[in-house]
Each structure stands twice: as structure tokens, then as C-alpha cells.
Amino acid sequence: MDQSDNVLIIGSGVAGMEASLMLSKAGKKVTLVEKLSLIGGKTIKNEETYPNMDCSTCLVAPIQQEILQDGNINVLTSSLVEEVKGDAGDFTVTINKKAGYVDLVACLGCGMCYPVCPVELINEWEENLTNKKAIYVPCAGALPNVPVINAEKCLQLNGTETCNKCVEACMFGAINMIEKDEKVEVNVGAILVATGYDMLDVSTINNLGYGKYPGVYTAMEFERLFAANGPTEGELVMRDGEKVPSSVAIVHCVGRAQTHYCSNVCCMASSKHAHFLHHKLPEAKIYNIYSDICLPDKTYQKFHEDVKAHSSKFIYQADRDKMKISEEKGNLKVEYLDNNNKDAFIQVDMVILANALVPAIGSDDLGKAMGLNHDKFGFIEAQPFRIGSVATSKSGIFVAGCAEGPKDIQNSVIQSEAAVAQIMSLLNT
């Protein structure tokens, strides 16, 4: 086998997908490894993307479909890279493909297997806002539209009892309870790490009441709450399933003091959330509490100003660390230092915390398995002091998207396309 034509891409978000398709069109064979059972990354968690309010699914679904139908791209879902040996031009990679127990070819996603499953689990993909069964797809519209079984919780697989209800419900014989985890070995000439990000756990921040008061949400929770394929089918109701918020505070820069960097996307995401709220709840009072507004694209300020003019009051807080959220008479009280350094507060039904982007869980182990350097925040480091580089500390391994640091969709795609240039140059010489 000629490794020079093979590339491993880790992570199937916008960055990983773009690189996969580009390399495939140039005749390269791509192995695309994804930790979850679905591809598309975090972008598909958004109903719409700023600033043009493009429907995310409409942007990404055609790309996902193209990837799944591309003969040059081997998609390995529910898979983790375990070991990387070798050097640029000749890597040997061991991938652990977790058993999903459902045949990707035989299953067509009819959904007959979920209702019969007796096990109820929390759906983490939906930010714990809803439940799923032990056999599940994380959300409606997931691609590939093929469920997987949580072996630890499945009554049949964990040995609790003989269940097999899903096997009986499947008309295509697609469920195979004796499937085993599989080690897949691939030889590749280059590797792209596009493992994305996670969100800072805000329950670690004092005084913000997350986890304590049900009216406090993270940005991603709100994003799912707004999504038509989300836990409430897009209806903006609070955790009790009934209350519709009549006032909402969106707090910017949550966790910046902990992370020591600006997360790049939150000001625009928060403006988008104000826009969402205004459209679904035109009567609601919406406040954005910020210290600095960061709008790093030629198209962003216009959108932000429209939101500011039509839907949301922007309140300056002098010190991010002085914010305190408490509950008072059924309302949330948001206390902050105002523009005169004086104590001030607003009362609202709902708070959305625009929390920081942090390195993806597991990227530390992955980096170590490949011998990559991490920066002091834990992101994978592009070659230091080589300005504008997407090369990592190890030759032949490149990094793109939020694996390298917080950034928006277009800059993730740009890094991905840049990495493709480097990979093409490396493999063709």
C-alpha cells in the first residue's frame, strides 16, 4: 500500500469534513475518525449560524451526506485513535472502533427500535436536557442516521436480563448484539487533528448559581432549547416544562478569568441568542451584560448593532469577577458593578451564561499518544514562532479548528484548508 495517498483526519466537525472532502477530490484516501456516533461536530447543535442566520443543518447536511457517500472517505464513527507510530509519510495508526451493535449498511434509521427499549438515560448530546434510550441516535437528523447501543446500560448487553426487544423490533435484522469493539490499523502519510472544543464547566465558577438555580442556562443548553430538533422542539420553555421566560439576561465572558483568553465566538453567539429570543418571544425583556464586545469579522458589527437596536439592552459591567447570581422571590437576581463602579442589579426569569470554549475532553490523551505539544491552556500547539502555521510539533501532523484554539466556523474552515495545502505539499514531494 502506498501511504503517500492516505490521510488520517481526527474529528468530523466543519474542519475535519472540509479537509476530508478536499483531499478526497484530489484522489487521496481519507480515514475520518469520529468519537461520537454522528458526524458534523458542534455546528449541528446550532439551529442557525451568525451573522446571516443560515440554517446550520442546511449548511452542513449536504456536506455530511457527501462525506458518507464518498468512496475515498472511510468514516469510522464511535472511534478513538489509540496509538500513532512512525513519522511523516509513514504513520501506523491504531484506532479503537467501539461496537455500536447496529449494522451501518443494513439499518436505514426507521426508528422502530427506540420506543421498545425499556431503558431511560440522560442524553448528554442534548446538554442533559432530555432523555434517550439505551439504543439511540443523539438527535433527530443525526447522520449517519443509525443508532448505537450503550452497552453498559443495555439490559441484554450488561447481563441484567434477556431483553432483545430492539432486535425483535428491527425489520432489517440490523442489530447484532454480539458485535465486539474492533481495532483498526491504518497506514497514512499525514494526520490532521481537528478534534474541536468543549465548553467550560460553569458549575466550577462561584456565585453564578449554575446547577443551583434552574433558571440559569449555559449557552449550549440554550442553543439546544432553541433548536427545532432539540428537547423542546424549539419551544422556549424553562426546565419545569411550562414557564416561558419574560426576561432574560445573557452574560458574556463567563469563565474568562479562569481561562485567561477571549473565546472569540461568544459575543456574536450571545448577540444571536438575543436575536433568537426576540423572534420567539417578542415581548420578553432581553439584557446582554458585557465588559468588552469582540466582533472580529467585517460582517459582524452590523448584525450586532441590529440586535442592539431592536431587541436587546446592552449593559456594561466594570468587573466580570464581581457578578453574582441569586434567587429572590422566584426571580433570578443578577448583581454586577455598573459603569460607575457601583453595585447594580437586574431581575430576570432566565440567565444564559456565555461560557468559555476549552480544549476538547480527551485531546490531552490524544496529543500525548501522538507526541504533540499542548499550549498552556491545553490546546494543541501549532509550531511556536512559525507564524501562520498549522503544523504541530511533530512533522506530518497538522492541526485545524478549535483543537488549536477558540475560533468561529470560517476560521476553522480556513485552517483546515491551510492544513490541506500542507498535506498536499508533503504527500506530493
Place this chain on the structure above:
Amino acid sequence: MSEKIGIYVCECGPNIASKVDIEKIMQELAELEDFKDKELVIKNHKLLCSVEGKKFLEDEINENNLTHLVCAACSPRDHDTTFINVCKKTKLNPYMYQIVNIREHCAWIIPDIEEATSKAIRMIHAGMDRVLYQQPLEEKKLDSNPDVLIIGGGIAGMEAALTLAGKDRSVYLIEKSEELGGKSAKLKELLPRQGINLNVLHQKISDVQSNRYIKVFTHTELNSIVGFLGNFEIIIRDVIEHDNTTELLAGAVVVATGFDLIDVSSLDSYNIKKDDEVYNALEIEEMLSKNGKITLRNGKEPQKVALIHCVGRPEVGYCSKACCDYLLKIANLIKNQSSKIEVTELYKHMCLPNKLDEEFYEQVQGKGIDFIKIKNAEVQGTTINLTDIADAKKKLDVDMIIVGTAMIPADGTAELGVELKIDQHETGFYQEAHLKINPVSTNTDGVFVIGGAHGPAGITESMLQAQAASGKILTQLIPGQKIIPEVKVSEILEAYCTGCQTCLEVCGFGAIYFDEDKGISVVNEAICRGCGNCVGSCPSGSIRTRHFTNPQLFQEIKEALR
């Protein structure tokens, strides 16, 4: 050859089978009055997209010698390509096949089985009507030229040139000024996160100059360009002596024409004269590079310096991204020059979108610089009247002001855009093909936009964009590989064209030209994307788009609306 139409109804497991009456569909299709004289093969299958289903379809096409194929199944988004690929394995031309979506359009949305069935029958009937009018189409293969023209010799253009040039690919780099390097060559030093040392950039200039696969033309601009991805014919010219031209051939173009800084004296809130001690950041960088230190016009060191962020931002309506960073860098350089100089930074929003910026900000804050968050500021000479965030009015007298001015599109951006047939965003910068998912491509295939021409950008971003465009070119224009243009393109019927040229105006891709000799419009099929704008605009009805001709559409609509 007589017509033989195959109609295959996919049950999609229970997805379609349980929501429409498949038997009834097949029976009624078999009895269609207007297909009495046609030979039909009507069959159902449990799952056409499965491995077994595709084989079944392939065998059916071959064994029955089908001349037309209709698949009643799911959304074309799901499996149009699947069935096209099946056709490609057989002798049936894939353009003689039509998919009909009876899953999303019938089974999944109509609760009543009878209604869903009746709609499915009509939709399939419409598909049958349409497919009879379809024509076989063949893909064309065109030779392509892998060479690249890069317009602009700044950091973005040079980075692209160095990424692209190689033994199989020449790069022509044209630069308006006498020298390579653009604005970044004027800098004193880089940001700490960029490694400070400017040698990296100077090295790029000599790398470009010594690269045998890069031909540099300084004092040169684009004269004209025609063609399409893979085949552009280009004429470049001397910026002064326009008759002094050179012809080039290339397969792709990278636009890296950079930005300008807004003229501070043009702003209403700045009442300044020419020799006032007001400088933009580039002037300071040049002063530092030349003299090694910052001085007033009289050669003395300033005592009090104010740096003002976001100058011109209200006028242009966007954030220029790089200015907060570089003003911090300049403040830091001033403090390093002499800690005695009083430095004040007046900012509205500190925008530091790179992960390593915050640490630098904290370092600079520790150097005794006064940071004032303002709502606005007016400048009279070197006196600043400001309103701070707490609405307090303050007056600040300094002996030097450094302004972080908005980046604006470079001179000539509009004209070059017209020649290259690429759109401008409302800010005046070039518009990307898609802001989110296709950020360095443009509406013209084969033309890419990077760096300051794309929008305000720092050096790192410009270099990444340069590599991104290179990635696109390296994967789209492979030496020796042919290009397959769109098949479903427009064609003009010569006999009917009156030469009114309305189609030229509506074509977003510049795919139509006017043949002066014949007095008619002509479609360049390699550029046309088949959008159909010209078809709709043609007053004499002389244009049609292949695979979407009026008879084809009428046939489909006629039955669907019956």
C-alpha cells in the same frame, strides 16, 4: 430504439410501505391512459439503496434494456447520487433517470394513507412524463493549466506563492509597487505570539525572489483576464506605461491586493492639520524601523502619548480586528523605549480574539499604562476631549497621538473586482463564496481572495488564508488532471437570439459573451453553472438549460398540478 420505462418503487422498509399503498400505486401506474402505448416495467423493492437493492436495479436496467428510469423513493438529497451511480454502471445515461420523493413528500407528511397514495401516484406520473422528455448528456473533459496568477506581493501573496510553486506549477506574482513585502515589511517587529522577530517575513521576500518556479513582476498590474478555472488568459501591464504588456496563461487566480488605512484627517471627530503630531500605526512602525525610536517631528522624544483605538470604526461599520493587538504592541514599544513617557490608551472595546492576546494585554497593563474605556473622543490637534464609560467628560493634552485606524479596501478594489467578475461585500472588501463554509473562494470558480482584500486581517490570518487558497488550488488543479465542467448548462439557440444582451447582465458568473460578428449571445459552457437566470430573462425564449428545459418542466408540472 423503442422506449422502455422502468419504474421502481422503494418501500424504504416501513418508512414508505406503511404509509402509502404500494400495490395500488403500481396498479394505477400500469393502467395510465397516456402510457398505454409505452412499454413499462413497474416493480417494488424493500430497500433500493441497500447493496442488494442497487444490484437489483442495475440488473433490471441491463436485463430489460431500459431507456428511461424513474425511482420513487426518498429525498434526492439522500439517494439521487446513489441511483446516478447505479446508472453509471449500466448503459443507461444517468440523465435518462429521475428520482421522485414519495417519502418526505408523501409518506412522512400525509397521515391519511389514501391521500398519500394518490399524491404519490401523481408525483410518479409527473416523473414519468418528465423522464420521457429528458435527453442523454455527456460529461466533457477539459485540459487544465496548473499555473497560478497571484495579484499582490504582500505577506498573503508571498505566502500563497511559496505554498503553491513547485516543479509542476509555476506562479506569476504581480505587484503594483516596486518592492515585495507589502505593509508587513514596514513593521518594526511582530507581536510576541508571532515570535516578534521580523526576519521571518524578510526571509519570505528572498525566498520568493530566489524561487525558480515563481516569476515576480513588480510595478505591474492586471490589464485583463478572460477564461475559467483551469484556463485563464491573462494580460498584465506596467502600472504607468499601459501599452507595456505581457500575456500569461494560468488555471487559477489569487487576489491578495491588501488594504489601506482610513485617512484620519477625513474623519469629522478629528480636527487636525498636516503637521500635527498625529500618526497612524503604520507611520509609527516606519519611524521605528527607520530611526529605531519614536520621536516628535522636532526629533525630541514625546513626554505624553495617547493611543486611540477604533478610529474610523463608526464610519466604516466594522471592527478591523488587528488594531487592539498592534496598539498594545506599540504602547509596549514606547514603554520599552523609555518608561518615563506617559502612555494612555483610549479604547471602546478591547478586542483580543486570539488565545495568546490576553496574556500580552496583562503584561502591557503591568507597565504603568493608563487604560481608559471611552464612549467617544474628539481630537483637536493633540488635545483630546473624551467621554469615558462612566459618562465623565475629560480633557487630555498630549504631545503625540497614535491612532488605530480602520482598515479599508485598497484603492482599485472595485475595478479589479469587475475585471475578475468577483463580488464586493457592502464593506467594499471582496465577498467570499460563503462566509462560513467556503471562506476564501469567490463566486467565480478559480478565483480566490485572501488577506486584506478579503477583509481586515492581521498577518497570521492573512498567511492562513493564503495557505487555505493554496489548499483549494492544490486539490482542484492537479497537474495533468482534466477538469469536468457542469453538464447541466445553458445553451442559446442561435436562430432565435436577437442579440439584446439581457442575458449578459443577469449572468452572475460572466459565462455569457456577445459574438459581435454573428450578433448573438454565446454561453461559455465551462463557466456556466446552469442557474437559469438567463433563461428567465431572455425575451425571445432562445435560451434553455439542459436537463431543465421548458418541455421537461412543463411535463412535470402539468401532471403534478392536474
